[in-house]
Amino acid sequence: MNQWKNFNKGFFRENAVFVLYLGLCPILGVTTSVINGVGMGLATTFVLLMSNIVVTLVKSFIPDKVRIPSFIVIIASFVTIVELLMQAYLPSLFNELGLFIPLIVVNCLVLGRAEAFASKNTFTSSVVDGLGMGLGFTMALFFLGGVREILGSGSFLGFKFIPGDGILLFILAPGAFITLGYLIMLMNKINKKTA
Amino acid sequence: MGTTKEIKHPGVITSIDSSKIKVNITTYSACSSCGAKGICSISDVKDKMVEVSNTGDFSVGQEVQVILHQTLGFKALYLGYVQPFIVVLITLIITSSLTRNEVLAGLISLGALAPYYLVLYFYKEKIRNKFTFAIKKQEQ
Amino acid sequence: MNFIIIIISAIFVNNIVLAKFLGICPFIGVSNKIETAIGMTGAVTFVMVIATIVTYLLQHYILIPFSISFMQTITFILVIAALVQMVEIMLKKVSPVLYQALGIFLPLITTNCAVLGVAILAVQNDYNLIESVVFSIANAIGFGMALLIFSGIREQLELVDVPEPMRGVPIAFIIAGLLAMAFMGFTGIV
Amino acid sequence: MAKKESSFVNMVITLFVITLTASIALGFAYEFTKAPIAVAKHAAKMKAINEVLPEFNNLPNEEIYKKAIDNDTLYFYPAREDNKLVGTAIETFTNKGFSGNIKLMVGILPDGSINDIVVLEHKETPGLGDKMSKSKSDFSLQFQGINPENFDLSVKNDGGDVDAITASTISSRAYCDAVNRAYNAYLKGGKK
Amino acid sequence: MNKLLTVSPSPHIYGKDTTPNLMYGVIIALIPAILASILYFGWGSVIVISVAVISSVLFEFLIQRFLLQKKTTIQDGSAVITGLLLSLCLPSNFPVSLIILGSLFAIGVGKLSFGGLGNNPFNPALVGRVFLFISFPAKMTSWPEAKGFQTQFIDASTGATPLNIIKEGLGKGDSISHLMDKIPTYQQLFFGNMGGSIGEVAAVALILGLAYLLLRKIITWHIPVSIILTVVIFTGILWLVNPAQNADPLFHILSGGILLGAIFMATDYVTSPMTSKGMILYGICIGILTVVIRRFGSYPEGVQFAILIMNGFVPLINYYIKPKRFGEEVKNG
Amino acid sequence: MSSILITILFLSSIGIVAAIILYLFAQKFKVLENPIIYDVEDALPAANCGGCGYPGCRNFAEACVNSDSLDDLYCPVGGQETMDIVANLLGKEAKQTDPRVAVIRCSGSFKNRPRTNHYDGASSCAVASALYVGDTDCPVGCLNMDDCVEVCEFEAIYMNRKTGLPVVIDEKCTACGACVKACPRDIIELRKRNKKDRQIFVSCINKEKGGIATKYCSVACIGCTKCFKVCEFEAIIMGNNLAFIDSDMCALCRRCVPECPTDAILEINFQPVRTKTDKENKTASDKISEKVKADIKE
Amino acid sequence: MRINQALKTYKRGGIHPAEYKLTDKSPVQILPLPEQVTILLSQHIGVPAIPVVSKGDTVKVGQLIGHGKGFVSANIHSSVSGKVVKIDSLPDLTGYKKPAVVIEVEGDEWEENIIQSTDLKEDITLSEDEILEKIRESGIVGLGGAAFPSHVKLILPKNKKAEALIINGVECEPYLTSDHRLMLEYGEEMMVGIRILMKVLNVRKAMIGIENNKADAIYHLTDIASKFPGIEVYPLKVKYPQGSEKQLIKALTGREVPSLKLPVDVGVIVHNVSTAYAIYEAVQKNKPLINRIITVSGKSLKKPSNFVVRIGTPIQFLIEAAGGLPENTGKVISGGLMMGKAFNSLDVPVIKGMSGILVLPEDETKRKTIEPCIRCSKCVTVCPMGLEPYLLMPLTQDGNFYRLEKEMVLDCLECGSCSYICPANRPLLDYIRLGKTDVNKIIRERR
């Protein structure tokens, strides 16, 4: 298996957000700025990667019937670890992301990858897959956060380059939906062209 | 196909005996195009069997449409979710105002589900008679 | 009065979908039929209420007393998942026909992040048991209302000619955005 | 991939082992982060107390006391320099904000004058109401050093002495309300 | 016979109404309001209106032509209405760049994303207006006073709208009777001599427009009348119950955007229900929501939100409320 | 340390309880879905076009898995190749089905059929056909209002605006049959696909007697039986003043083509051999096939 | 001259197109015989008649040439005397070919039993059954447009009883005046026809509904009605499609015929004035339906007139009689502007159901470009049946037949009010008609 292809699949071709429409809640909820978006993306990537690793390691010991509960426990443990670490060392980011950190548990992306990929593939592929998917997710959050931050507060990564307040709507809830709508449209167009 | 008064579902006949036909409901065709298929449910046990009374001329493995009236769908929803919800809610309100003890109230109200389902169990036959599915051959 | 505030807040002001961004996947993905939207609301209400009661008890009588609230995430998700399954088993056992009818009627996406989210929010808001229950009902109604409006608009759009690249998910998000914008009018009502 | 047979025993055992491992891992993670979290939790508040009060060398959040005044409970953080009270930081709030509650930390000196105020929490509109934060405008500077005894803590529109934020009278009024609440509480026995 | 006959299914004649006709009818009905706004706000109003109209039409043209690559439909007049109505609910000192941004949002997001005229579920002008209102609240809430051409528009002193005065006053605990002294008289309210968006101030001009629309049968009475009646009844009840806290119905009708909204915006064909029963329900809900937002919400004005929210419900109204079918009424003769 | 102990105790007990519940649950219900359905589904083209007679690819996959033989099952979009893969997956035999392609059996282009009136109604073949004969006097010919074009999900038909006849792009056509259903005049036929997409057929379905038919269309089949007589493969069937060439029998010998006095027989994708007739139709039909080629290259 | 009393009408929907009653003052002229007539064997709703003559036969005026077999069918009679030259399939006004008998006209020889005198014969001597048989034999079909065999309507289902007869003199379509002239010129005969119908149906009451723009007819008929007990004339407000029987019943009796039900279900039977006249002639004079009054009109026509025309006369012949086809003709229509069918060729014969021929100039007939629906709800407001045309059209295009059926598409009268009013020029009715056909098809399949 060509690992690059594998990576690219998760990162771009089957991008969780733009193509599969998975894990939409955090995507909308935390992207008021690039930092928040990327923070969330990396947190998710970490959980995705770690759970993929653990799942491919233990997959052969787990009976079929308790597969999914076991995966949930594994994922939830990593989520809790991320939660605790963030609380301890990045408290302000943790406050911003709020509810959405525990919700990584129910992000279909994570469980979906564990179930559909890691439980069937080799260690390396699973790592690559987890990285690809996770970074693809992070990229989506980065773009959405970027657009919203630029339009909404006239700054990028906290650096303000347009004086004044920006277009408030874009950091509020409606802006999240609208921006994501247009981003998906763009992505559709790009995908169609390259396909 | 827009709105109809009937809900239709494709299914496959898995067994037939003198009076009953068992049909295995196939998952939504909308799901089949979804990228997350097969992983969207917490459990991987897909139990979607329907029993229909045997009205003749069907064979095992045949593709059929299982038909349910929309009103029955809502009725099922009512019995399966809305009514127990009301039972829980009422027990909760009563017990918590009587006992002023949250643990007790919470546990009792959840426990109220048990008698509810027991009652439902006694009405099993009645329900069975009410909820009738029909099957029809696949339109070609 | 407190209850009214909780209800209005959860349905209109802080609508779970339009303002809190929870349960977006079913919101965008579930069939765009009006009837299904109504059905979903009924099922979600039940599941949310049951989940809220259990998680409330867990949080206040186990996690907090033993000071292991950091276990919230993992226990909540496990308990909710198990609970939903148990109800289904029970239903199936009690009346197989009923269960079958439901299976045909609804795509049972009853465990989504909205359920977990509401359970956690109820805890975060320091509600007592009754308040938590009211909160979860109101959120379910808010979810249902958003879903209903949404399915209506999408059903209407099916009859017109939406530009090709916007069709499907992108236009759904635009609608959600404009709806969220309209709902901002309720700011400050509670 | 060969799937493992599901039998009662192995199901229970697997799940048990997994939860066991998970809980051990979590337990340790918790122990490990316990202290930093506790620090982080109070950091914001400590920072605010530091900002609104003059130098002190006690640990105000360990001497915290609360006072219920007119049904509202406010938290008081007394600050002492060598056991001498140099000021009290009061965590106060208002629900008259433009959208939702506003929480402030008000630092009051023993003579009853206001030392400084910082905003802890608010949901006001960015670009309007949020100008009450120190980082966004000079609105809060006008409170520094005044004594409410001879300064009417209400906006000029309402006949008071406070210059409201342009286009955000409501937020300004709410701000005053919160400060007033703190001050009243301070007078009515919060002063220790 | 050398020429070919034309064949088509029946009917073989058509009424005179065409889409552009109706749209231009609405524009004509808006003329009194436009004139009134120019009278009261002078150049500011002229600039706001022309910028909004031109940019709306231009965006419609550019997007249809270059992004959608479709036939352009600017000649049907709907983009002009969108621009006009957007401008009529802006303050006269609103920055030009933001007006252009608002038009872009109204036309681009509110209308053409859905495919243009007839497809949009939300009223584009209101989408634009609410977008601006939420994005630039400070600029959207500084109202130059109505001073006509005498004052320079750039430096017009800003004053609050009557609704603002009430909302604020109540917020700090004043009573209505006390506040009534601060707001314009009913006569001023009626003729529009007060602060506010350029198009909403002159009740009389809007009522003239309504008369024209009704006479030409461009709209029916159902929506405007049900909105206005609901507001009167609802505020009337509040007022009777507690006159110290609630302004009287006449004040509510004449101040703010209720008339503009009820006559021109709630009636937008595309985003309102199809049956008269539906229209009345829609109107009643708009009325109630408006008062709820005005009285209990943070914003002094609620019509724009009320209409947009109800726009969302319109497909449901159309789905559940059907015209009375012929034959439903079982015999009575 | 005690919190670690509690954690362990608590979580482990949840784990055990969950396992027990799941066990009971699993006991009650068995997996009914045959996982191979997924594999079959993956092999299908996912067009969900219904050409196979099932509502979607998924249902077709199930039908394949659940039926004893694949004889009655055929995915026109994926073609024989796909069926072979499916058969392979399931360990069943796939019936060898000839691939098919749609052809338009009408040559009544603008030049060949004089227009007798002008239609000004809704642009839909179905509407016009229900209303009247159409803008020529031919009661069975193409109405050129694109019903078939609109219904094709594969963009395999386009309307040649110069001739007023739809053209099938052979390479794109999957023989799903949607156009056949859509055409109110039953002009479109699914015929066996030949090498290089060659095709010989009578491009007319008019059953009027010759004299009447040629009055409104110069390329109508007049039922003269000349082609019938010359065919050595018994591929031509006569009936109701109309010749029909059975695509399963036709050997593509081209013998019948020059026989037809009205040029009603079309040959598609052959090298042009005949230039002797200068009738518009002949050249038109060649042009059509060349035009198709040009279009595909674009 | 208009009548100023409280006018009855129906409430829901309706439009008021310009009236253009150019010929309401032109007395009916008898058109000379053409050289050849083409009599279609299917001029009515139902099973086509079976020819009972063969090529070469000579026939007389009024001789049976097509036998209507089956419950819903009607006899066809020769309208001229002469020789049968052809029995073949010939295009009707849709252009599709239908069986027809072509007769070359020779003289004007009538069947002996037909009373040709124009004297009024008032007393009704035949019994109910005899009358019914007479009507059936004479091939009378509804002349109001639908051409439904009249005797079928008169045979009531066993458990139903008619309480009133309604006579439809509304003629709400623009241009048409044939009924109007008939009421003025043959009022008494028509009244006798109504009495005959009342006798067959065993009802005491007959109501003639006439729109207010035909005041002279209202006065005239009110005058003579006093001589005919039980018959009353009701002036109606001018509104299209008041002539549709459901709307007329509503206007006159306040009753609504339920969806998919017949007028008998509310105890009424509706007949057109011309039908009543044709029944008079059939019963009292033994004259089968061989001619009718047709309005030939149009603004550009030289001599718009009302003609009595033999069935089977070529349209071309009528147009010549009215001054010839004007240069700028775009459309020629059979029937009214709202419901009529356009001719694709003028080589088509007159049939029983044809009440008018309208010649329209090119510029008036062009349809305008279709624009997107602006959801103005005008079509909903205007639909007399309370349907939602704006919805029915895309549902048809989508092929969503279940929803179409639920939205009651089958109730559509095909009155065209919706297409008329639509500001976006949408061909609503074109598609709704298709939708009706499709829904009927699935309903039939369901059985």
Ligand SMILES: Cc1cc2nc3c(=O)[nH]c(=O)nc-3n(C[C@H](O)[C@H](O)[C@H](O)COP(=O)(O)O)c2cc1C
């Ligand atoms: C979107 C929006 C947000 C607003 N946010 C605030 C706010 O955060 N704080 C506030 O006091 N007023 C807010 N307002 C209210 C207006 O600015 C209001 O006109 C103002 O409070 C009264 O004007 P004044 O302060 O100039 O007297 C907002 C208004 C809008 C439209």
Ligand SMILES: Cc1cc2nc3c(=O)[nH]c(=O)nc-3n(C[C@H](O)[C@H](O)[C@H](O)COP(=O)(O)O)c2cc1C
């Ligand atoms: C299939 C069919 C059956 C009918 N059966 C009866 C009937 O049994 N009795 C009756 O009085 N009219 C019957 N009618 C006549 C209709 O009620 C109606 O009078 C006729 O179609 C002409 O009306 P219109 O021109 O308003 O459409 C029937 C019509 C149709 C099309």
Ligand SMILES: Cc1cc2nc3c(=O)[nH]c(=O)nc-3n(C[C@H](O)[C@H](O)[C@H](O)COP(=O)(O)O)c2cc1C
């Ligand atoms: C839209 C519409 C308009 C009609 N207008 C007339 C009319 O103006 N005059 C008339 O006699 N019949 C009219 N009819 C036909 C009547 O409904 C009905 O068929 C006729 O009066 C029955 O009488 P008959 O069977 O004698 O023709 C109309 C039908 C429809 C559907």
Ligand SMILES: Cc1cc2nc3c(=O)[nH]c(=O)nc-3n(C[C@H](O)[C@H](O)[C@H](O)CO)c2cc1C
């Ligand atoms: C009575 C009437 C009211 C209208 N009101 C509005 C309006 O409030 N906002 C707007 O953008 N367009 C309005 N239009 C124009 C047009 O309908 C609108 O641009 C469509 O919503 C675009 O699809 C109106 C048109 C009419 C006929």
Ligand code: SF4
């Ligand atoms: S041309 Fe016809 S048969 Fe071929 S793919 Fe298109 S619709 Fe299907």
Ligand code: SF4
């Ligand atoms: S082939 Fe049939 S469907 Fe296609 S354009 Fe011709 S008539 Fe219409």
Ligand code: SF4
């Ligand atoms: S044609 Fe049909 S849908 Fe249109 S107005 Fe008439 S009855 Fe209504």
Ligand code: SF4
């Ligand atoms: S009249 Fe035309 S534009 Fe108006 S709603 Fe009906 S179809 Fe749409």
Ligand code: FES
């Ligand atoms: S429902 Fe929230 S992430 Fe999917």
